[in-house]
Amino acid sequence: MTHEERLALAQEMNRKLAAIKQAGQIATRDLIREDSLSPDEITGLVDLYPVWAAGMSYAADDLIAYGGTLYQVIQAHTSQADWTPDAVPALFVSKTPAGVIPDWVQPTGAHDAYNIGDKVLFEGLVYESLINANTWSPTAYPAGWQIIS
Incomplete structure (x- = not known):
């Protein structure tokens, strides 16, 4: 081809x-x-x-x-x-x-970045963002996330 x-x-x-x-x-x-x-x-x-x-x-x-x-x-x-x-x-x-935790999605800019307290489901675990303007996945920048379940 x-x-x-x-x-x-x-x-x-x-x-x-x-x-x-x-x-x-x-x-x-x-x-x-x-x-x-x-x-x-x-x-x-x-x-x-x-x-x-x-x-x-x-x-x-x-x-x-x-x-x-x-x-x-x-x-x-x-x-x-x-x-x-x-x-x-x-x-x-x-x-x-309310209460539904969304899957983590790669942010495309500041308008959809995660902020302190935002919760996401990533690789089967629930994470909470520890920083504002968080555009990294929990594995790419672990310091920006905390596992909560």
Whole structure:
């Protein structure tokens, strides 16, 4: 197989994966909005949805992921760096039930880094962040995390 053929195959796979992700969002969004899913089911769907980012236009009822939690947009707005879903209840409502500890996800920047007290599930253990702006996994920077179970 030539380089061009491999590239074309990879591009086709990316298109198919994007279509599958979109189908998953379509199939689950009404169930999430109506609170018809269990906490475990919702937690398993967080990765289907786009990650919150500053400078984005969000419409009412959009579903977004932030810090391992799924949020529903309450009112249309253009996001700002200090309007994170966990900090502005006038704009977002959590759809992930309280007490559900999300899987650790590699932060992409300051907007989704872990802060002191944030809990994550990593390699079967629950960890708590000991530092703010924590973008490292518990194995990459153990001093930034404490095992709590």
